[in-house]
Amino acid sequence: MQKVKVSLTVNRKKYNLEVDPDERLLDSLRDRLHLTGVKEGCSIGECGACTVIIDGKAVNSCMVYTFQIDGSHVLTVEGLEIDGRLDPLQLSFIEHQAVQCGFCTPGMLMSAKALLNKNPNPDKEAIKTAIEGNLCRCTGYQQIIEAIEAVVKKDGSE
Amino acid sequence: MKKQSKGVKDRPRISGKDFNQYKYFRPKSKKELIRIINGFQEDLTIIAGGTDLLVANYQKLYEIKNWLDLNLLDELKNIKMFDDKVEIGSMVTHQRLSKLDQIKELFPVLHQAAADVGSPQIRSRGTIGGNIVTSSPAGDLLPPLLIYDAKLKIISGEGSRVVDANEFFTGPKKNILKKGEILEKIIIPLKEDIYKGAWIKVGKRKALIISSISLALNLSMDRSNLIKKARICIGSAAPVPLRIKTAEQAILKEELTKINIEEVAQIVSEKISPIDDIRGTAKYRRQVALNITRKALSEVMNQ
Numbered sequence: 001m002q003k004v005k006v007s008l009t010v011n012r013k014k015y016n017l018e019v020d021p022d023e024r025l026l027d028s029l030r031d032r033l034h035l036t037g038v039k040e041g042c043s044i045g046e047c048g049a050c051t052v053i054i055d056g057k058a059v060n061s062c063m064v065y066t067f068q069i070d071g072s073h074v075l076t077v078e079g080l081e082i083d084g085r086l087d088p089l090q091l092s093f094i095e096h097q098a099v100q101c102g103f104c105t106p107g108m109l110m111s112a113k114a115l116l117n118k119n120p121n122p123d124k125e126a127i128k129t130a131i132e133g134n135l136c137r138c139t140g141y142q143q144i145i146e147a148i149e150a151v152v153k154k155d156g157s158e
Numbered sequence: 159m160k161k162q163s164k165g166v167k168d169r170p171r172i173s174g175k176d177f178n179q180y181k182y183f184r185p186k187s188k189k190e191l192i193r194i195i196n197g198f199q200e201d202l203t204i205i206a207g208g209t210d211l212l213v214a215n216y217q218k219l220y221e222i223k224n225w226l227d228l229n230l231l232d233e234l235k236n237i238k239m240f241d242d243k244v245e246i247g248s249m250v251t252h253q254r255l256s257k258l259d260q261i262k263e264l265f266p267v268l269h270q271a272a273a274d275v276g277s278p279q280i281r282s283r284g285t286i287g288g289n290i291v292t293s294s295p296a297g298d299l300l301p302p303l304l305i306y307d308a309k310l311k312i313i314s315g316e317g318s319r320v321v322d323a324n325e326f327f328t329g330p331k332k333n334i335l336k337k338g339e340i341l342e343k344i345i346i347p348l349k350e351d352i353y354k355g356a357w358i359k360v361g362k363r364k365a366l367i368i369s370s371i372s373l374a375l376n377l378s379m380d381r382s383n384l385i386k387k388a389r390i391c392i393g394s395a396a397p398v399p400l401r402i403k404t405a406e407q408a409i410l411k412e413e414l415t416k417i418n419i420e421e422v423a424q425i426v427s428e429k430i431s432p433i434d435d436i437r438g439t440a441k442y443r444r445q446v447a448l449n450i451t452r453k454a455l456s457e458v459m460n461q
């Protein structure tokens with residue numbers, strides 16, 4: 001099968017990939033790079049489980065062809081951990097018990113991360129807006145919002 | 159070994175033999191774009207943000223043979239301000255429309271509608287051009303574009319044409335765009351009048367929801383504070399975004415505080431042609447049309 005050549009930086013590492021012409025970023029990340037933290041829920045943009053950050057923006061990876069983002073920087077939940085240290089958001093999710101079954105968690109974290117990168121001091125409304133595209137069937141959202149708020153507060157007091 | 163993701167397993171894949179016929183174009187300039195449209199006779203599928211295309215074609219993406227990807231066309235991502243108009247490139251995303259102060263100031267209704275689209279993930283990819291060309295009766299940017307008298311510039315191998323947004327839509331998911339035509343930009347005229355506007359989107363919840371019905375309102379006031387021009391447009395309640403011209407006429411030259419809200423709301427509710435679907439019955443939509451017209455008019459009275 002003829003492939004399309006794409007180069008991507010994923011979690012700070014450069015990859016030259018040859019992808020199928022009908023391959024979504026979700027497929028490339030999971031099946032080629034084995035980044036299975038990226039989850040497939042609905043496949044049509046509704047649930048946010050597949051959320052990754054492309055060039056600073058939260059994006060559903062089920063809604064993008066890999067060939068479309070040649071040259072881009074992609075961050076997945078695996079890339080939040082640096083040198084064995086978890087991201088403050090991850091620590092806060094653990095501390096606030098914002099994880100139950102965990103299926104929505106990688107997507108939630110990436111939406112929250114995209115928000116904090118742009119706006120380190122979001123209010124509660126901004127937090128809710130940032131995760132409005134991420135469905136969680138378990139937690140009722142409260143703990144997730146608290147976990148994100150706690151990171152914001154900690155940041156502010158430093 | 160490549161594992162198939164869930165849901166994809168039934169999707170036939172392109173076989174190696176066929177693929178030589180498949181083409182993928184990614185022009186970097188308008189000139190290159192035109193050259194491709196002119197030089198390529200087969201069907202080309204245009205892709206912008208892909209948020210409508212990937213849903214519509216999820217089960218049959220493999221059927222698409224030739225892609226024309228607009229994502230590298232920086233010329234289509236510009237927003238240009240002039241004294242008498244603003245030009246918005248078709249590749250401008252909902253996210254940019256909802257974050258730009260200039261858009262908020264000049265066209266608050268468009269700004270608000272863009273902020274209400276889908277979710278951050280959808281707003282960061284979905285474009286104004288894709289929203290227009292999809293031509294869904296529920297396309298949230300369409301009523302705002304109609305109340306600001308937007309024009310659409312369409313380009314093709316043969317040249318270009320400019321049409322009124324109000325004449326672009328011909329039915330649910332139907333429009334006047336012909337094969338080989340590309341929507342280049344949206345042109346919104348700027349007037350010196352003071353605008354008063356409102357946007358109301360009704361759906362079952364706040365985020366990620368297709369409108370059951372929506373309303374966009376814009377009133378231009380003259381110097382003596384009379385209504386000089388009125389635009390009321392309803393979305394999701396007719397085959398196309400629908401301007402309610404009888405209601406617009408009814409409030410012309412009125413003082414804002416003297417508008418007969420009930421009369422206008424009745425006209426709007428009668429003029430729409432809603433259907434029963436999963437997002438609501440026709441009867442429900444007529445009732446809600448009454449309510450949101452009342453609400454929008456009271457909102458502008460308090461501005």
Ligand SMILES: Cc1cc2nc3c(=O)[nH]c(=O)nc-3n(C[C@H](O)[C@H](O)[C@H](O)COP(=O)(O)OP(=O)(O)OC[C@H]3O[C@@H](n4cnc5c(N)ncnc54)[C@H](O)[C@@H]3O)c2cc1C
Nearest residue numbers: 045206207208209210211276284285288289291297298341
């Ligand atoms: C989960 C989800 C939620 C959504 N929520 C909303 C919502 O709340 N409100 C709403 O209005 N929409 C919503 N949408 C629909 C969609 O996101 C928008 O209509 C978006 O603006 C489409 O733009 P796009 O760039 O992604 O279009 P694409 O999918 O790339 O293209 C759509 C169509 O337009 C054609 N096209 C695109 N650009 C051009 C051009 N410049 N010239 C000629 N043809 C062109 C394509 O060929 C295709 O047929 C939602 C979609 C999803 C998946």
Ligand code: FES
Nearest residue numbers: 041042043048062
């Ligand atoms: S799998 Fe992508 S949004 Fe649900």
Ligand code: FES
Nearest residue numbers: 100101136137138
């Ligand atoms: S923790 Fe189970 S879906 Fe959110």
